[in-house]
Amino acid sequence: MPLFGKSSTFSENPEVREVEKIVAKEGRADQKNLDHAIKDLSHADKAHNKSIKAAENAAHALDKAVANENKAARAVDKAVHHHETAIADEQNAGKVIETTKQHQERLKQDLEQRKENVEGLRQLKETNDQAREERLADLHGREAAAVEARSNYSPGDRANSVGSVGAAGKSSPTATSAEGAVDTAGPTATGAGGATERGRSA
Known part of the structure; x- marks a missing residue:
């Protein structure tokens, strides 16, 4: 039987079905x-990859700003304003890349923690699944043993045991065992034993 089957696969025993x-x-x-x-x-991994891409873009922007600064420096007499703008862009790009790196590091740490959490939950589930399988196997084993025990001690078998005691007419190891079975069979078997005993007296 599947571990997590639908209700149609549950045992007919109410106690077992509840478990x-x-x-x-x-x-x-x-x-x-x-x-x-x-x-x-998955979300953390996507965010981490996105931050890596942003860092690369920021690095490219920084390289571009540096190139613009060098170009502006060579033409400072003609483009002072352009040069200052490029410097500002360079500073801003540096701040962006630093901020992006810090954010990337935080996301990386968060990603590692989530990986550990997933692995822990995975191992916990495997342990719990194994424990549940063992509980169900033990429960079904005891249920099967009880059913087999009931089928081995049917009323017909007990009646045959009583009849063999009356036919023997004397106490032997086999007859004694049969009488013991009659004594423990219940009110019906005891009544049959009494009838056998009267027949022996007659």
């Missing part, structure tokens, strides 16, 4: 937590 429902609910909760963590990890 199976609890186990299935726990499994779904673990899966939901894992899916949520994986989704967060």
Whole structure:
């Protein structure tokens, strides 16, 4: 039987079915937590990649600003205003790249934490799944043993045991065992034993 099957696969035993429902609910909760963590990890990974791209763009902008500054410096007499603008662009680009690097580092740390969290949840789910499988296997094993025990001690078998005791007419190890089975069979078997005993006295 699947670990987290639908209700149609549950045991007919009410107690076993209740445990199976609890186990299935726990499994779904673990899966939901894992899916949520994986989704967060995916978002963090996308944000991290985006920050790397932004850093590269900022680096290109810085290189471009430096080139513009050198060009403006060579033509300072003709383009003083242009030169000053390029310097300002360079400073701004430097601030942007520094800010971007800091943001990238924070995202990287957050990504590592989320990876650890996902791995922890994954290992926890595997441990819980194994424990639940063991609980269900033990529960189903005890249920099967109880069903087999009930089928081995049917009323017909007990009646046959009573009849063999009456036919023996004397106490032997086998007869004694059969009488012991009759004694423990319940009111019906005891009544049959009494009838056998009267027949022996006659």
